[in-house]
Amino acid sequence: QAKDAGRGTWRFFEAEMNRRLQARKALEADLRRALAESRFTLHYQPQVDLDGRRLVGAEALLRWDHPTHGPLRPAQFIPLAEETGLIGPIGAWALAEACRQAVAWPSLPRIAVNISAGQFRRAGFVAMVERTLRETGLPPQRLELEVPEALLLVDTEAVIAGLARLRSLGVSIAMDDFGTGSSSLGTLRRFAFDRIKIDRSFVQGLRPEGEAMAIIRAVLGMSRALGIRTHAGGVEDERQAALLKGEGCEEVQGYLFGRPMTAEAFTTMLAARPPELALAGA
Ligand code: C2E
Ligand code: MG
Ligand code: MG
Helix, strand or coil: HHHHHHHHHHHHHHHHHHHHHHHHHHHHHHHHHHCCCCCCEEEEEEEEEEECEEEEEEEEEEEECCCEEEEEEEHHCCCCCCCCHHHHHHHHHHHHHHHHHHHHHCCCCCEEEEEHHHHHHCCCCCHHHHHHHHHHHHHHHHEEEEEHHHHHCCCHHHHHHHHHHHHHHEEEEEEEEEECCCCCCCHHHHHHCEEEEHHHHHHHHCCCHHHHHHHHHHHHHHHHHHHEEEECCCCCHHHHHHHHCCCCCEEECCCCCCCCCHHHHHHHHHHHHCCCEECCCC
C-alpha cells in the first residue's frame, strides 16, 4: 500500500513537472513571437535629486504586453530570456528604444537602462552599446547603465575591462539593488562605480534608529569616502525622503515622485513639470 501511495506521489510529481515544462516551452515560444511582433514596451520612472527635487533622469523599465496573460513585469520573463539567450535581442531592443526616447526628450538629463548579468557577458555587448549610441545619436554622457552586484562575482577581469571601456566612452555605470548581493568593499574599490543604488528593501524598513537606517548610513558614508554618488529606490512617503535626505543621500526614485509610466505620460509630465522645476511635494 505504501508502495502504491509512493507511486501515486511520483505520478503526481511527473505530471506537475510536465505541466511546468510545457508552460515554460509555451512562454519561450511567446517570447520569440513577442520579439518578432514588437510586443515589448518601456515604462519610464522619474529620478529626482533630494535637495531641489528636480528631475535628474528616468529609469527605463521593460514591460511585455502578453496576448493572454496581460501585462507582464520583467521578473516574470527576464530569467527565461536569460536561459534561452533571448535576453540578447530583447536587451538590445530595450537599450535602443530608451536611447531613441531620450533623444526625443532633450530636456531630460539622463536615461538609465537596466542590464542583466547574462546580457552583459554576451560577446559583443560593449560594441552593441557603442553602435546603439552612434545610431541613435544619444550623447554617451546622457546614458547610465544599471548593473547588478552579481555581475562582479564571476569572470571579474573581463567584466571590469568591459565596464572600463564603457566609462571611457562617457557612459556612467550604476550598481543596482545594492545590499541584496554580496559585494564587498573590495569589489567596490576595484571598480569605481559612478553611482550606488540602494535597494528599496532597505528604504521600506526605514525607522529613525532601526537596523535599515544603520545600514543606509554605513553605505552612504562608504560611498562618500569612495567618491561614488548615491541613490535610493522605493521611496514611497515623505518620512522616508526626509530620513534619506538627513543622511545625505543625493538622489531617489519611488512612487512618492512618480510611478513608472508610459512614454506618452512621461512626455506630458515633462511638458507640465520641466526638469528645472521641483517635482511632487517640494
Ligand atoms: P530595478 O532596476 O531595481 O527597478 C526598480 C523596480 O522597483 C521596478 O520594478 C519598479 O517598478 C519598482 N519600483 C519603483 N519605485 C517603487 C516604489 O516606490 N515602491 C515599490 N514597491 N516598487 C517600486 P519592475 O519594473 O518590475 O522591474 C523589476 C526589475 O526588472 C528591475 O529592478 C530590473 O532589475 C529588471 N529590469 C527592468 N527593465 C529591464 C530591462 O530592460 N532589461 C533588463 N535586463 N532588466 C530589466
Ligand atoms: Mg534598475
Ligand atoms: Mg531594485
